[in-house]
Amino acid sequence: MKNGVLPLRAQVVIVGGGIAGCSVAYHLAELGWTDVVLLEQGQLSCGTTWHAAGLVGQLRSTESMTRLIQYSTDLYGRLEAETGFGTGWKQCGSVSVARTPERMTQLRRTAAQARTYGITAEVVSPAEAAELWPVMRTDDLVGAVWLPGDGKANPADLTQALARGAQRHGVQVVERLRVLDTVVRDGRVHGVHTSEGFIECEVLVNCAGQWARELGRQAGVTVPLHSAEHYYIVTAPIDGVRPDLPVLRDPDGYAYFKEEVGGLVVGGFEPDAKPWGMDGIPHPFEFQLLDEDWDQFSIIMENAVQRVPALESTGVRMFYNGPESFTPDNMFLLGEAPAVAGYFVAAGFNSAGIASAGGAGRALAEWIVNGSPTSDLWPADLRRFAPWAGNPAWLRERVTETLGLHYAMSWPNRELETARPLRRSPVHHLLAASGACFGSKMGWERVSYFGPAAPYTFERPEWQAHVDAEVTACRTGAALFDQTSFAKFVLKGPDACQVLRRLCCAEVDVEVGRVVYTGMLNDRGGYESDLTLTRVARDEYLVVSGSAQATRDFDHLSKGIGDQRAVLVDVTSAYAVFGVMGPESRSILQSLSSADFTAFDFGTSRLVDLGHATVRATRVTYVGELGWELYVPSEFAVTVYETLLGTGRLTQAGYYAIEAMRLEKGYRAWGRELGPDLTPAEAGLRFTCRPGGGYRGAERALTAPARRVVSLTVDDPAAHLWGGESLLTDAGPVGYVTSAAYSPTLGRVVALAVVAEPLPGKVQVDLAGALYPAQISLKAPYDPTSSRVKA
């Protein structure tokens, strides 16, 4: 499909003519951007798209991602009428079955979530599931969920329809043209060298599928994905398999089923996947498959036969083994690259590219046109990774696990197991020797709690007693937390204060030595991040934010500097951070230092001696107790930690205890309660916004809230919440729980939730289908003696 002469320049060059590239092109054109060229080295859909099974399941773990796929289904439903090209879209619905009570709990939770997001989801019995899908065996099932809005499409046709839709608006689609190199000038995309010459562009969109990592590398952009083999078979016709049969998912059996010309497509997600392409993707690789691997497929096949006994005696017409790209966390990669302006990515679709491409294409096109995302895309944001995540050996090991996550139990607090440990605090060995159970975030090993690993559960977990003890120690004595994984930057220069005044909603022009908690808002008044800033000199701030936000915040701050006189340096690795928190923290620190901890105001920070070391002590708290965060140069970390432990008065504690305590105190967390779609007024954080505005997002930050972050407690002390649960009134869903933990202080679960205005008087929590009365309040359920916290 060559149309016209190859231009010398275009506003946007899209690399890759799979479903992702075509969707971005289609949506750019819809938004009126038509100076766009899409380049495909082979033919449209020849990479991974052509051999996809075409399942489109709407349900995702967050609201924004679910809405994104809901949009895909809307689009696919109308594309044929709009473009005149068949898409094979059929809204056939889907049935997901449970073989175990735990899986059924998961399905019930999922169904409740779906309803909150406006998706029809019905819990059905095995007998009802058999009516929907008569050829399956159901005597070994506990139950099922029916999602009538799910569907299936023909991926190659869908891609053509999107391309035609884009072309109709003037987008140029060029096949058989390979991008060989990317040119970046002064931190901006400048153009691409192709097999037929140079094209200058302002925006480059990397939609190169499993080639995207290598394409990104040319421009210094990290696109962390790795290919793995992925399989399905197509069977001969089977009696009772009719064209309108829903899609069937049997996650406990790793398998899915879809009707195809009277037979079945049988595919799945095995728990231990097989990476591919370790030496790079061979060239050319068009409409190509890999060798059959029945050994690797056997776990899916054996389970498929258990579900559909007719398969035992049905012939197999075709074995598809196609490589697909997978990411370290099973979410795709979307957005502008942090280091190269104008470089956008939509890749790494983890075998959900057909389902995701419609919504992802629209979201990225809006991002390109508006200069920033128009909704919360954090779960898919490319900036959730850092350059270390591009390491191919690390990725290769990690994708053996991520492929299987599709059908693995989505246990609360589930941790990935492969390619760990990677990033370790300097005191990791001391924590391990003390019996820490580690979780991981942004590659860091972090203490969840001190105690043995315990089985995953939806109920109250076995580790709860350890966490309770840590919370109680912190509330009544003092606890020691290793928080080294915090992202830490230094912003320095004559204009540092001005830069931060523009980006931050709080007053940051404070005296040297003062600490400020602030939001950084977007133009919609939503939270790009929340940070703690310490003014360490007139022209210098120490910026501290959450471990997961390191790349995102660095990017946001660096872009915010513009041409002002300030530099931003990532000093995360230079400092360990130890939290000493609890009513006894003052006297413990005092016993180790000549500094005066009695004259140390809340929200101040200074250098102090501690044992033989010198550290920065900052008086803040995220747990609602008197306490200090100690910023310790890495080389002193072990000495300082040993000195602190040597007092014999500190209980070591982990992140689960922090979570429980911050929820008791109603402290919000970015990525849970706070996010790009939520304003300070909605978050209940108006008090952090300086009067008079003058900061980004000020116009929208304080407008009347349509919803609110509220604290929530469940009346029944035995009920256990994890976050994600729906909140209902008699009128239907009114919100959902964003974070939850058991509070030993209150003897019941405490949570934060987002609830629509006007706030209802009474709510019930949907706990896997069972309803529990709960209390919501704008106030935190626990308020320790304020003198201890604020004195």
Ligand SMILES: Cc1cc2nc3c(=O)[nH]c(=O)nc-3n(C[C@H](O)[C@H](O)[C@H](O)COP(=O)(O)OP(=O)(O)OC[C@H]3O[C@@H](n4cnc5c(N)ncnc54)[C@H](O)[C@@H]3O)c2cc1C
């Ligand atoms: C067996 C199997 C079953 C699947 N089933 C489903 C399913 O049921 N539902 C679902 O949602 N998803 C499914 N998927 C996943 C889906 O196929 C992918 O996620 C999706 O096709 C990815 O699309 P893409 O556009 O990102 O990549 P691709 O389709 O691979 O497109 C990338 C394109 O970029 C081109 N390109 C690369 N480098 C260059 C360059 N330098 N110059 C020019 N062009 C370049 C390539 O030639 C390629 O055509 C399945 C995948 C497999 C393997």
